[in-house]
Amino acid sequence: MQFELSLEFIEHLQDAILKKDVAYLQAQLKELYPVDIALVLNRLDVEEANYLYDIIDEEIASDVLLEMEEDKREALLATFSTKEIAEQLDNMESDDAADMINELPEEIQDEVLSQIEDIEQASDIADLLNFEEGTAGSLMAKELVSVYAHETVGACIDEIRKQAESVDVMYAVYVVDENEKLIGMLSLKKLIISHPLAKIEEIYDADIISVKTSSSSEEVAELIQKYDLVVIPVIDQLGRLVGRITIDDVVDVMREEAEKDIQRMSGITDDVDSNDNIWRLSKARIPWLLVGMCGGIIGSRIISSYEGQIHLRPEMAFFIPLIGATGGNVGVQSSSIIVQGLANNTMISEKIAPKLLKELSVGLINGIICSGLILGYNMLISESWALAATVSVALFTVIICASFLGTFVPLTMHRFKINPALATGPFVTTLNDIIGISIYFLVGRLLYDIF
């Protein structure tokens, strides 16, 4: 039942396309869900995809289009006339149609919109195009069933029957007052088990969570998760019901957010994936590499100021990587715990001091363990007591400093409304590298004078 895309399968299809074997292709596609056909189209070149798209069952063609990768879809749509694009949009839910219009070249957007046959659909899409990306308005769909509180269950079921065509999936019916203001909801289950003559106002649930069109998509995702919802109604500034957002759209937002966080941690600036072209991949990575290099250059200036010391005691150079790496690791560990706590809202207090104290305690324990172990190692292997003492004291200090910075930097960024995930990646590592080296050589100069 589950479809596994294989290279052989794609090759068979390509063969069939070349031979124009429509019967074979139809038989193959019939077994597949839209999302699986989209996976196939993503792997074909644009002429092949165009040929195959014409063969797809009309009922699911627009779903297939929606599931394709953005650049592949763009290429495929470029082979369509504006009339053909409009036909596809007519079969979509309004939110998906609006997203797709936004992807089209600006010069044809109006033309496509004007060619949509269903006037109501066209006007819904035009409405949605006004909302800024990243807001609830841009995520919502206009298709929903609403009823007035004074109506009966029977009338409500008639209304659902009428609208059944345009609303694909339905979880609830919304209840509005005479001014179209949202006042509650009614689950389909409640509707089914209630008497047809029962009044809506007697059975509806007035305890309803909604978002404004201007709410951010993160806020929507948070509410849906927190209150275990599958759909959330959207209201305008006057409290009037204007749309609804379903959980599948929110799951996409969540996944994108998680991916962006991982990219930020890895020092990648743009939203890229492994299928992007080489130039885009290079461009997304170079900024943080350059930041890291600047850190390296600053490090080199610091070390060069100790040139005489290195000349006298070359063994000081041996442990530069150990100090740098451990500082970097500790910093990333601390900041990632803090960033996660901020993202999950599990940290009740935004007070920085207790967090710092806790991280410093963890740093203290791990610092003692690490510097103790390295002291043992150096006493076994090296003849220089000064070196052994220097490395351990410096390592301990670096771990404490890195714990401090790894906590302080993201908390401070959060307070100044900068995304703290930025702080968990190359930024903290670079900072800790520089500080680590400074501490190491400073400690070295002091301790060599003593021993």
Place this chain on the structure above:
Amino acid sequence: MQFELSLEFIEHLQDAILKKDVAYLQAQLKELYPVDIALVLNRLDVEEANYLYDIIDEEIASDVLLEMEEDKREALLATFSTKEIAEQLDNMESDDAADMINELPEEIQDEVLSQIEDIEQASDIADLLNFEEGTAGSLMAKELVSVYAHETVGACIDEIRKQAESVDVMYAVYVVDENEKLIGMLSLKKLIISHPLAKIEEIYDADIISVKTSSSSEEVAELIQKYDLVVIPVIDQLGRLVGRITIDDVVDVMREEAEKDIQRMSGITDDVDSNDNIWRLSKARIPWLLVGMCGGIIGSRIISSYEGQIHLRPEMAFFIPLIGATGGNVGVQSSSIIVQGLANNTMISEKIAPKLLKELSVGLINGIICSGLILGYNMLISESWALAATVSVALFTVIICASFLGTFVPLTMHRFKINPALATGPFVTTLNDIIGISIYFLVGRLLYDIF
């Protein structure tokens, strides 16, 4: 409408608990959703929580319990009698009740189970306890409405009316044959708009995606996301319908997976959060710190084998951090792109060669840019042409090597069924550090001989 937990609010509640001001507490709690009350309980000590819990409306008390943090809930439940726990479990959905029993001390689990009044609920919970954690069986709930294909819509609605109490949220009705085998589903919408005398077999949707009880929770999450489902039925090995999993449980699985990945990348082994105690936090971090230190020690051995060279040319030491940091950054960037591609299934081919080629091309571009810039810098600032050449040649080689390893390591781990996310963190950084230093000093030895 949205609740923001503030310290003042908690303090007011604590005050009222101390004064036993039940009226005030009830008024405050009345406004809150179960999840918000749980947030409050999480912040109280166990006596306060116990006092407040008794005041909560009975209807939502078990929901509040479910939303609490695990350790806080454990502490609260420890103050309950087994009879009291059983009462709470009786009000939960079977999957939640089973999860909660699993959290209880083993010696009281059987006693609690035997004290659940509703025999059907007790037997459902006992069934669910048999499934291994991380499987669909352990995620599913037993509450669902199923109908036989030969029944009518009217009979089906009667059945829903009967079961309405036990099934909290309902999205669909499942259709089974005379052997209880799952053969299809019927959306509530379809049920509402169909004639009461219509036969189920005429209107149901046979095209249904299901999972086996033994499927992994990741598989469940993948299917639900891919096919935009809100609920998925679970079947046993004979194809019989045994339960269903709703999207809210899957969203939790997804979020946990994303968090675990970020922790793996940050070099944290256990599942910890910023509220855990200092010892747990230290223990979760020390393993990768030690791995990083071993890398640092190997680095120190490599550098020490060039001690003579450093003595002659201390300036060689200046750029150790630059080489190490850049290699680490490039490696993490490469591996994170690959790991993400593997996680999203966006990489069609598992062939390693083309991926390597692409990453090496990206490495080539960024390597030329970085080593070109550092060459310019060194020619401006340093008198040593040999050093300038060494740093640039080594940096370029390190970037290429790190691109190679950052691609090769996670792909290979994936092939051997090891979680590739492990490779994006300290492991790749440490490996690249060691290789970077080896290359740097090797190049230095060669080039100083030439210049």
